[in-house]
Amino acid sequence: MEWIIFLPIIKTLFNIAITIIPIRILIEFIEEYKLIEKIEKHTHFMTNWFEITTKSLIPMISGWILGMFAGSSVLADYHFDKKITQDETNKVMSIWMFAHGLIDETALYVILGANMFWILGVRIFFAIFAVKALIILSKKGFNITI
Amino acid sequence: MYKRITTTFWRGFRNSIKTFLKVLKIILPITLLIVLLNQTPYIKYISTLLEPIMSIFGLSGNAALPLFLGMFAGVTDSTAAIIALGLPIREITIVGVMVGLCNSVIAETLIFKKFSRHYWKTAIIRILVAFSTGFLLKFVI
Numbered sequence: 001m002e003w004i005i006f007l008p009i010i011k012t013l014f015n016i017a018i019t020i021i022p023i024r025i026l027i028e029f030i031e032e033y034k035l036i037e038k039i040e041k042h043t044h045f046m047t048n049w050f051e052i053t054t055k056s057l058i059p060m061i062s063g064w065i066l067g068m069f070a071g072s073s074v075l076a077d078y079h080f081d082k083k084i085t086q087d088e089t090n091k092v093m094s095i096w097m098f099a100h101g102l103i104d105e106t107a108l109y110v111i112l113g114a115n116m117f118w119i120l121g122v123r124i125f126f127a128i129f130a131v132k133a134l135i136i137l138s139k140k141g142f143n144i145t146i
Numbered sequence: 147m148y149k150r151i152t153t154t155f156w157r158g159f160r161n162s163i164k165t166f167l168k169v170l171k172i173i174l175p176i177t178l179l180i181v182l183l184n185q186t187p188y189i190k191y192i193s194t195l196l197e198p199i200m201s202i203f204g205l206s207g208n209a210a211l212p213l214f215l216g217m218f219a220g221v222t223d224s225t226a227a228i229i230a231l232g233l234p235i236r237e238i239t240i241v242g243v244m245v246g247l248c249n250s251v252i253a254e255t256l257i258f259k260k261f262s263r264h265y266w267k268t269a270i271i272r273i274l275v276a277f278s279t280g281f282l283l284k285f286v287i
Contacts, residue, residue, distance in 0.1 A: 024159075094268075
């Protein structure tokens, strides 16, 4: 077996390392300086669109940036402490179905050559419009609670 | 303030190394396994078998492993398979979109279960949306 077949693997692992390191440092700064809480004040368009309160934004954005597993621990705090309603929790989960871990997950495919705009664009499209469609259908009486 | 910035930076750096090692623990064995299997006829056999199904999404049979690994195991497993098999960029994008819409479906559905009794709907919706988007992307990308 030619050892040269492992060369693309080593090159890709190097690319993954140089992508993950700055992303993780950025996420650390976001958490340390509570930037998500600061963004919350400027996001009325999101709360109006998804018909949620500003309290739901923190778990929602946490899931977008940190991913499902980390975001769910934030959501658990808000959900089980009754800071948000079950309806808001359902909406956050509906949004997360399509869009979570947007930075990490997109970066892994982009490193391999995928088109970032397709990967991010489609997920954000579904998170914004498909979830809004689910909200409208729920209000019209269709039983599609998540 | 300077101390806070440097502390945060180094904490982020340490966490990034931990994350990279976690990613490495998943990617390396899967990639090596697939590279070794690729030297045998098994991967080619599975790819040929699944070629008709993958062609629905404009993908080759080789894309089956990264797609299903991504949907059921996770994004990292999917990328490990892509590294080992070397897909064309168009197919990596389609797989990336489909897996982005529906990844780690088993583990993440169990997370949804913590918050809602209708958690099973999330799995069905995600799989359907991923497959239909993949089908549409075939004509666009």
